[in-house]
Amino acid sequence: MNMRVIRSTIVLASSALASLTAAVVDTQASEWGCEVLLCASSSNPSWHGVPACHPPMDRLISAMSSWDFSWPTCPEAGTGSPGYEKYADCPAGWSVGYSEVGHGTRSESSLCVQKGRNTCSRRDECSDTISMPRPSRGDPYYFDISAKDGSVSRHWFNLRR
Known part of the structure; x- marks a missing residue:
C-alpha cells in the first residue's frame, strides 16, 4: 500500500475518533448538567433528601474547586449556569x-x-x-426555568453537603 494512502487513512481515522470522543464527552456533560438541573430544582425535599442526587451534586461541588471549572449545562432545558444572590431581600420598610x-x-x-x-x-x-x-440566603443559587406557557419559575438551592 502507498504511504500517502496509509497516512490519509490514519488521519481520517484519527479525525473520526476525535469527533466521536468529543460527541461522547459532550453528551456525558449534557447528561450531568441535566442531572444537576433536576436535582437543584428539587424543592420538597431539596436535593439533599434525594439519594439519587448525591452523586451528581457531589461531583459538581468537587469540580467547582478546579481552576478550569465550567458549570455543566442542560441545553435541552434551555438553561445555562445558575444565578447567584448571596443576600436575601431587606425587611419591609428597609x-x-x-x-x-x-x-x-x-x-x-x-x-x-x-x-x-x-x-x-x-x-x-x-x-x-x-x-x-443584610440577611444571607440559605439557598443562594438559582435556576430560572421557563414553562411552555411562557411563565418562569425560580428554583433556589445551595451547594452545602
Missing part, C-alpha cells in the same frame, strides 16, 4: 445599602438601611439613617 470601604469606594450591598428616623448615639450625635447587616 432598603439595600452599601458600606464605605474607603476613598469613596463602596462595598457589596451587605446592609439594610432605613432613613427618616432620628436616632442618637451615646455621644449625642444624631443621624436619620440606621442600618443592619
